[in-house]
Structures are given as structure tokens and as C-alpha cells.
Amino acid sequence: MKAMLIAVSLSLCAIPAAAGEDSRQTAALLRDRALSDPVAWDLLDSLTTEIGPRPVGSEAMTRAKEWAVAKLRALGFENVEAVPFDKANAWFRGEESAEITAPYRRSLAILGLGAGVPTPPEGIEAEIALIDSLAELEALPDGSLAGRIAVLNWRFYAAQGEAGYRVASRGRMVGPSIAATKGASAFLLRSAGTSPARRAHTGITRYADGVPRIPAAALSHPDADLLERLVSRGTKVRLRLQLESRTIPTATAWNVTGELRGREAPEEVVVVGGHLDSWDVSESAADDAAGVAITVAAARLIAELPRRPRRTIRVALWGSEETGDSGAAFATHYRDEIDRIILAGESDLGAGRIYRIACSADAWSNPEHQALAATLAPIGIVVDRAPAAFGGVDVEELRKAGVPVVRMSQDSTDYFTIHHSADDTLNRIDRAALQQNVAAWAAVLFTIAEGTVDLRAGAARP
Amino acid sequence: MKAMLIAVSLSLCAIPAAAGEDSRQTAALLRDRALSDPVAWDLLDSLTTEIGPRPVGSEAMTRAKEWAVAKLRALGFENVEAVPFDKANAWFRGEESAEITAPYRRSLAILGLGAGVPTPPEGIEAEIALIDSLAELEALPDGSLAGRIAVLNWRFYAAQGEAGYRVASRGRMVGPSIAATKGASAFLLRSAGTSPARRAHTGITRYADGVPRIPAAALSHPDADLLERLVSRGTKVRLRLQLESRTIPTATAWNVTGELRGREAPEEVVVVGGHLDSWDVSESAADDAAGVAITVAAARLIAELPRRPRRTIRVALWGSEETGDSGAAFATHYRDEIDRIILAGESDLGAGRIYRIACSADAWSNPEHQALAATLAPIGIVVDRAPAAFGGVDVEELRKAGVPVVRMSQDSTDYFTIHHSADDTLNRIDRAALQQNVAAWAAVLFTIAEGTVDLRAGAARP
Numbered sequence: 001m002k003a004m005l006i007a008v009s010l011s012l013c014a015i016p017a018a019a020g021e022d023s024r025q026t027a028a029l030l031r032d033r034a035l036s037d038p039v040a041w042d043l044l045d046s047l048t049t050e051i052g053p054r055p056v057g058s059e060a061m062t063r064a065k066e067w068a069v070a071k072l073r074a075l076g077f078e079n080v081e082a083v084p085f086d087k088a089n090a091w092f093r094g095e096e097s098a099e100i101t102a103p104y105r106r107s108l109a110i111l112g113l114g115a116g117v118p119t120p121p122e123g124i125e126a127e128i129a130l131i132d133s134l135a136e137l138e139a140l141p142d143g144s145l146a147g148r149i150a151v152l153n154w155r156f157y158a159a160q161g162e163a164g165y166r167v168a169s170r171g172r173m174v175g176p177s178i179a180a181t182k183g184a185s186a187f188l189l190r191s192a193g194t195s196p197a198r199r200a201h202t203g204i205t206r207y208a209d210g211v212p213r214i215p216a217a218a219l220s221h222p223d224a225d226l227l228e229r230l231v232s233r234g235t236k237v238r239l240r241l242q243l244e245s246r247t248i249p250t251a252t253a254w255n256v257t258g259e260l261r262g263r264e265a266p267e268e269v270v271v272v273g274g275h276l277d278s279w280d281v282s283e284s285a286a287d288d289a290a291g292v293a294i295t296v297a298a299a300r301l302i303a304e305l306p307r308r309p310r311r312t313i314r315v316a317l318w319g320s321e322e323t324g325d326s327g328a329a330f331a332t333h334y335r336d337e338i339d340r341i342i343l344a345g346e347s348d349l350g351a352g353r354i355y356r357i358a359c360s361a362d363a364w365s366n367p368e369h370q371a372l373a374a375t376l377a378p379i380g381i382v383v384d385r386a387p388a389a390f391g392g393v394d395v396e397e398l399r400k401a402g403v404p405v406v407r408m409s410q411d412s413t414d415y416f417t418i419h420h421s422a423d424d425t426l427n428r429i430d431r432a433a434l435q436q437n438v439a440a441w442a443a444v445l446f447t448i449a450e451g452t453v454d455l456r457a458g459a460a461r462p
Numbered sequence: 463m464k465a466m467l468i469a470v471s472l473s474l475c476a477i478p479a480a481a482g483e484d485s486r487q488t489a490a491l492l493r494d495r496a497l498s499d500p501v502a503w504d505l506l507d508s509l510t511t512e513i514g515p516r517p518v519g520s521e522a523m524t525r526a527k528e529w530a531v532a533k534l535r536a537l538g539f540e541n542v543e544a545v546p547f548d549k550a551n552a553w554f555r556g557e558e559s560a561e562i563t564a565p566y567r568r569s570l571a572i573l574g575l576g577a578g579v580p581t582p583p584e585g586i587e588a589e590i591a592l593i594d595s596l597a598e599l600e601a602l603p604d605g606s607l608a609g610r611i612a613v614l615n616w617r618f619y620a621a622q623g624e625a626g627y628r629v630a631s632r633g634r635m636v637g638p639s640i641a642a643t644k645g646a647s648a649f650l651l652r653s654a655g656t657s658p659a660r661r662a663h664t665g666i667t668r669y670a671d672g673v674p675r676i677p678a679a680a681l682s683h684p685d686a687d688l689l690e691r692l693v694s695r696g697t698k699v700r701l702r703l704q705l706e707s708r709t710i711p712t713a714t715a716w717n718v719t720g721e722l723r724g725r726e727a728p729e730e731v732v733v734v735g736g737h738l739d740s741w742d743v744s745e746s747a748a749d750d751a752a753g754v755a756i757t758v759a760a761a762r763l764i765a766e767l768p769r770r771p772r773r774t775i776r777v778a779l780w781g782s783e784e785t786g787d788s789g790a791a792f793a794t795h796y797r798d799e800i801d802r803i804i805l806a807g808e809s810d811l812g813a814g815r816i817y818r819i820a821c822s823a824d825a826w827s828n829p830e831h832q833a834l835a836a837t838l839a840p841i842g843i844v845v846d847r848a849p850a851a852f853g854g855v856d857v858e859e860l861r862k863a864g865v866p867v868v869r870m871s872q873d874s875t876d877y878f879t880i881h882h883s884a885d886d887t888l889n890r891i892d893r894a895a896l897q898q899n900v901a902a903w904a905a906v907l908f909t910i911a912e913g914t915v916d917l918r919a920g921a922a923r924p
Binding site: 045048049050052053059060063103104106109196197198199221222225226229230233282283422423425426427428 | 507510511512514515521522525565566568571658659660661683684687688691692695744745884885887888889890
């Protein structure tokens with residue numbers, strides 16, 4: 001309590017009261033405007049309707065890049081550019097199918113994993129081995145899965161949110177190579193998602209070096225349930241899996257950026273954005289048209305203020321999050337000014353309501369940020385004083401280079417039911433929640449961009 | 463109030479107090495046992511897991527018939543038989559796809575309608591005409607859809623339940639032929655279901671005589687939303703539709719029946735059941751493995767009583783509800799005893815809780831049935847005194863022949879989100895609600911079978 005009183009006293013000394021009050025009022029004004037501002041929804045509608053699925057290397061991604069440049073310009077951003085980079089090993093899905101062949105024939109709902117190798121054209125047919133967890137898979141003796149299709153049956157429940165996804169997606173990432181070391185000829189995963197529908201959730205896998213690369217796909221929950229029910233009867237289940245895919249050595253991708261140049265310290269930059277690329281199986285409204293729409297709409301509200309904030313706000317629409325590399329390309333492109341990035345953040349958890357904000361730096365003892373916390377409280381956001389360990393895939397390289405990152409925790413109960421699936425569509429987005437996200441980001445962006453605090457040092461600048 | 467007192471007094475005169483009380487207690491006992499009886503769930507699990515999708519004419523339908531015979535025998539039914547009948551024009555789905563070809567290429571989630579004709583192998587490509595209702599479609603001038611794919615965009619909301627389905631499915635039934643009279647080359651329907659997923663809901667269509675038969679498919683709601691969003695921008699949208707299907711002139715189907723022969727009046731029969739056939743796109747847990755499981759489990763609870771009820775209970779598992787004809791085959795097979803069927807009913811609205819019971823005959827003034835109403839009240843079922851106009855597709859021929867039918871209204875909010883789609887899977891069934899259905903049917907079956915009322919006459923038999 002004593003510490004808090006001291007902090008408050010210090011704040012009154014360190015910042016001109018009028019300026020601080022003015023900044024706080026403006027943040028609150030932005031927050032309130034955002035709650036009825038149509039721009040985010042319009043952007044979301046536009047990207048999903050006019051562009052559609054936009055995987056790296058596709059014709060649609062080129063259209064998405066043009067779309068982003070045009071939108072940022074039309075909304076008043078400066079220095080809009082699409083910065084190209086080489087994306088190695090761009091992956092494209094082909095025809096895919098799976099069916100039970102014994103005890104009777106029955107088709108299964110699957111989706112191949114990104115970066116996964118194809119099966120032979122005739123497919124792979126084998127008896128399945130049902131394995132309940134990655135730990136169980138790891139514990140199997142080498143060779144014990146010879147001639148089998150390994151089915152990793154780990155369950156991810158919606159209430160587990162991000163924590164559940166971390167565990168489930170690890171199975172997707174490392175499962176195929178571990179199964180291969182045990183001799184499996186192919187790998188199926190109970191989807192690292194929570195849809196009760198016959199919808200598989202795709203996502204990237206990462207083959208380990210020196211291990212045979214086996215075909216890998218995700219299975220819908222009801223189809224995994226079926227395998228479980230059959231196996232529980234003592235039935236030997238055989239499957240046939242057919243996966244087509246192709247990989248091109250290099251594709252061009254783009255990080256599209258636009259700025260609101262700062263009025264006093266334009267060399268100091270706040271970076272925020274979402275990713276423009278998506279999986280190929282849906283219009284990808286939540287992942288991540290929502291993040292694009294939220295962050296662009298938040299910055300655009302600031303662009304409409306009578307004057308620019310002190311620092312520069314740079315909106316970044318990253319071009320290869322799903323299969324990786326856009327964050328690294330961004331960090332490389334801005335390597336000479338990386339130490340002037342005050343804060344970076346990415347909106348990439350759909351459009352569910354934000355309930356918590358955290359920062360990798362020690363932000364909350366500063367009175368400017370305490371004022372921000374007070375601005376966010378009425379829209380249901382609490383401050384987490386524990387340092388954020390992660391700010392999003394596309395700002396991870398920046399974070400590793402010492403840039404402070406902000407992390408907004410969102411209600412992801414619905415998110416993981418549609419995530420990386422054919423069901424990630426506009427009708428699943430809650431418009432009020434989307435606008436609450438815009439409100440939060442607008443208040444955060446403005447407060448940091450108008451502020452004087454150097455979060456990297458954890459203290460006010462001289 | 464006075465009328466009710468008189469009715470109660472009459473009841474005490476008309477029926478031996480002890481027998482009536484005994485029957486009422488037994489009905490309540492059956493109801494309570496049903497709420498914890500595992501048989502319905504086990505049957506549902508077995509049919510969905512061990513048989514899977516079971517369209518008429520398929521190998522799976524043959525297995526389903528054998529399954530039904532074996533289960534009815536194992537559960538203690540008598541006179542178990544699979545009565546074959548000829549099913550004309552059995553329809554089988556082939557490969558299906560649809561994609562937007564302009565303003566850009568994008569795949570759409572569709573399902574061909576049952577009985578629909580195929581497209582040419584190269585598909586049909588044309589600009590769409592979006593039509594908001596059947597009335598609007600009907601009002602179009604002849605020839606006005608020439609060279610177009612008609613898209614009937616009528617929306618069915620979950621809260622509308624059965625009433626909504628009646629309207630939406632009418633569009634599915636008659637829409638293709640009406641569109642053909644206006645010159646359309648193909649017909650798409652915003653699905654007559656309520657799934658927010660990229661899941662189309664199939665179902666039968668009925669071509670009119672003397673009108674060109676055009677290919678017809680259902681579109682998922684998000685895909686119909688997309689067409690709507692594109693058209694609202696003034697964009698001309700072109701689609702390509704490819705549908706394969708084949709029809710065989712005659713397939714063998716079966717109505718599987720089993721009986722609990724009545725101890726006093728075995729010639730008087732209560733008919734109840736669900737349908738064994740299903741659409742081809744899922745294990746069809748709700749439609750209608752649930753109805754099979756509910757009615758068999760209800761009758762089987764009665765089979766476990768120390769003595770058989772007065773009348774015969776005949777469980778019927780109909781073999782061609784989805785594309786029609788099993789009800790007619792049943793009525794034909796039992797034509798000589800049709801006037802001895804006291805009551806018929808079908809459970810074919812999934813496993814959602816029953817909230818209302820109605821009868822096509824005047825049932826509720828009779829004290830036996832007032833006792834039944836009291837037995838059903840504690841599990842949340844009210845009596846609708848208005849005569850039921852429908853008791854299920856498979857008892858419709860019986861109803862037309864003068865057989866009284868019972869109709870249970872169920873909560874169908876969830877039902878129509880999975881109905882006739884790939885998402886009709888076991889994990890969508892609420893076990894407690896399934897067992898409430900068993901409780902209701904057990905109480906109804908027992909009360910009618912043990913009773914003395916001739917519902918056809920609306921009065922107690924001499």
C-alpha cells in the first residue's frame with residue numbers, strides 16, 4: 001500500500017498533470033468511439049468476402065496484399081508499402097481423403113497438416129494404433145508402431161483455451177516425427193481444436209531432421225470418437241489415408257505496413273498488427289482477418305484525432321504467420337531501427353472479448369499506464385502484472401531482440417472451435433466483441449504513442 | 463372447474479379403482495426406471511458405431527437390418543422379422559463440388575439433394591440469381607431465369623423449430639421444379655437446416671411432372687451468406703456446380719418388427735418405432751438412430767415387467783423414411799389388421815427433450831389418459847388437447863387409414879443444426895434428454911397397451 005502511494009506521488013511529479021489528464025481523456029474517448037465504430041467490421045467483411053482464403057503463395061494472397069495497401073491508403077495511413085520477402089517451402093494442399101476399410105468401409109473427416117508430405121497416390125492402408133497422449137507415444141519402444149497408422153488421441157477441451165491449444169498443437173508439431181521413430185507409416189491427430197462438428201483443424205507440423213517424414217493429418221473429434229468406440233470393442237480398425245500436397249521452393253510473400261508518423265518523436269515506433277495470410281480451408285475471419293481489422297481500425301481512430309500522437313504508430317499486416325517467417329522478415333527489414341521500437345503487439349486470437357492485458361516489460365508501476373488500466377477497466381479488462389512471455393508469432397523475433405511486447409488475453413472458448421478449420425467464417429464473429437477489441441487496442445496504442453515512457457528501460461525517459 | 467370435477471368422478475366409476483391405480487403406478491415406475499436405463503444409449507452407440515450411415519440400397523442398410531433383427535431378439539421381443547419391400551428409384555450420391563468462378567475462384571460447401579439428377583460431367587457454370595423466398599421465385603416470369611443458377615436464399619432460424627423446417631423444406635421439395643419453369647439450369651438452396659457451420663443439409667426433393675429436371679443442391683449458411691455479401695456489392699457471381707448421382711430402379715428395403723404379444727387382447731396393437739435408414743453423410747445419430755433407440759428401449763422396459771400388457775406392442779423399425787415408402791409398405795403389409803391398431807407413433811425428431819404430447823384422437827377426456835398426463839407432467843411434458851395432424855412420416859399411411867396417432871413435440875433447437883448433415887453424430891446427443899424420451903414413450907406405450915380405451919372411437923370399449 002505504501003509503495004502504491006509513493007508511485008502515485010511520483011506520477012504527479014513526473015508528468016505534467018494537464019497533459020496526462022488530456023491523454024487519459026483522449027484514450028477514453030477513443031475507447032468509447034471504438035465501441036460504435038463500423039470500420040473494423042467493414043474491413044473484416046471486405047477481406048473475407050472479397051479475398052477469401054489467402055495462403056502464402058496463392059493468387060489470393062497477392063490480391064490480399066493489394067487489398068491491404070489500398071485499404072491502408074484509403075484510411076489515411078502514410079508510407080504504405082508492401083515489403084516482399086522470400087517464403088521458403090510454400091505448401092499447397094491437394095485432394096485428401098481417409099476411410100475406415102475394416103471392420104467396414106466408412107469415410108472420415110480429415111485435413112492434412114501444413115508442411116506435411118503426401119502419401120503415395122494409392123494411399124497408405126494400415127491398422128491403426130490409438131495412443132492417448134504424447135507422453136504415451138514417446139514411451140513406446142522403437143519399431144513398435146511398424147506397419148501402423150499412429151492416431152494421437154489427445155483431447156483438447158474448449159474451456160482449456162490457449163493452455164489447451166499449447167499442449168494439443170505440440171502433438172501436431174512433434175507427433176509425426178516421434179511416431180516415425182516408432183516405425184509408424186502415417187500419423188493422425190485428434191484435431192488440436194475443439195469443434196464438435198465433423199471438422200478437422202489443420203495447422204503446421206514440423207518434421208525433425210534425420211527422421212523419415214510420414215504423411216500426417218488431423219481428424220475431426222466425432223471421427224476420433226468413432227475410432228475410440230470401435231477400438232474399445234476390441235475391433236481391429238484399418239484405415240486408408242490419401243493425401244496430396246505440393247511444396248514450391250520459394251514463394252513471394254509481403255508484410256504490408258502503414259504509418260501514422262509521430263508529431264514529436266517520429267523515430268520512436270509502436271508496432272501493431274495482425275496477419276494477412278491464412279489457412280486455405282476458409283475465409284479465415286477469426287484467424288486473422290479479425291486481427292487485421294481490429295488493429296487497423298484502432299489505429300485509424302487515432303488517425304482521425306486533431307493531431308498525431310508524439311510517436312509513430314506502424315501498423316503491420318504480416319504475410320506468413322501460419323507457416324512462419326513473416327515475423328523474422330519484419331525484424332530483418334527493420335533491424336536498423338529495432339531499438340527504437342517502444343512496444344510491439346499482435347492481435348491473433350480471433351475477435352473474442354479481451355479480458356486481460358499484460359506486457360513483457362514492467363509497465364504497470366508507471367502512472368501513464370495506471371491511467372491506461374483505469375481506461376480499460378470499464379470494458380472488462382484487467383491488468384496482469386506478471387510479465388508476458390509472448391506477444392504473438394509475428395512479434396516474437398522483435399521480443400527476442402529486446403522489444404517489449406503487449407499481450408491481450410481473449411475469450412477463446414469459441415475461437416478454438418473454428419480455428420484452422422473450414423468453419424472460420426464471418427458469421428461466427430461477434431460484432432460487439434470485435435469492437436471491444438478495437439476499443440482496447442485504440443486506448444493502448446494511443447497511450448503508448450502519446451506517452452513518454454520507455455518501456456525497454458522500465459522507466460520514464462529523461 | 464365443474465367440468466373437471468365431473469370428469470374425475472366419472473373416471474372413478476368407469477374403471478376399477480385398483481386396476482387404474484395399478485396401471486398408473488406401473489407407468490410411473492417405467493418412467494422412473496427409464497431415466498437411468500442404459501439400453502437406449504447402448505443401442506444408439508451400437509447403431510452409430512457398428513453400422514454407420516445406412517441409406518436405402520446400401521450394403522450398410524443390409525447390415526442395419528441384420529443388426530435390428532439381432533437386437534430385437536436379444537432384448538426379448540417376439541415374432542421378430544424383417545419384412546422386405548421394393549424401394550423404387552433408390553438414389554446414390556457421387557462426387558459433388560461447387561465453386562465460385564467469378565469474381566474469383568472459391569470453393570463452396572454443398573450437398574446434392576436426394577433424388578436430384580446429376581449435372582453433365584463437366585458441370586454447369588452460370589451466373590447466379592439470388593431469390594429470397596419461394597413466393598418471390600413463384601412470382602418470376604417464365605424464362606426470367608434462363609441461363610442462370612437459381613439460389614433460393616430463404617433463411618431458417620433455429621428458434622423456428624419444426625415450423626421453420628416445414629417452410630424451408632418446402633423450398634427444397636418444390637424449388638427445383640419451380641426454378642426450372644422459370645428457365646433456370648440448376649438450383650441451389652440455402653440449406654433447410656440451421657447449422658452455422660460450412661455444412662449443407664441434404665434432404666429429398668420432388669420433381670414435378672412435365673418440367674425439366676434440373677440438378678439441385680443445398681448450400682451451407684456461411685456460403686449462402688458469402689453469395690449474399692458479394693451480390694449486395696453489385697458483383698455478378700458465377701458458379702460452377704458438379705453433381706454426380708445414380709439411381710437404381712429397385713432396391714430391397716426392410717421394415718423390421720418385433721412384438722410384445724398382449725396378454726388379454728393380443729389382436730389389438732400399439733405400433734411404435736423409429737426409422738433405421740438414414741442419409742449417407744453421417745452416422746445419423748439423431749435422425750434416426752435416436753428414435754430407434756428410444757422406442758426399442760421404451761418397449762423393452764415394458765418387456766421386463768412381470769406380465770405383458772393387455773394389448774400387443776409392435777415395435778417397427780422402418781427402412782426407408784428419408785426417401786419415402788416404408789410407411790406405405792408397412793400399411794400394405796398390415797392392411798388386414800389395420801383396424802385393430804389402437805395407436806401408432808414414431809420418434810423421429812432426434813433426442814431433444816419432449817415437452818408436449820398430442821393425439822389425433824380425442825384422448826384427454828378419458829381418465830386413463832388423464833392419469834397418463836399426470837405421469838408425464840413431472841418430466842416436463844404438457845398435454846396439447848388440440849388434435850395432432852401428424853404422427854411421423856412412417857405412420858402417415860396408417861393415420862390416413864383411420865389409425866389414431868400420437869405426436870411428441872421435442873426441443874429441436876439443436877436438432878436442425880445437425881439434421882441431414884455430416885454433423886449428425888453421437889457426440890451431439892444429450893444422454894439425459896434421450897432418457898427422458900424413453901421415459902415418456904414407456905409411460906405412453908404401457909398406458910395405451912394396458913388400457914381399455916378405443917381411441918378410434920374416442921370412448922371406452924364395451
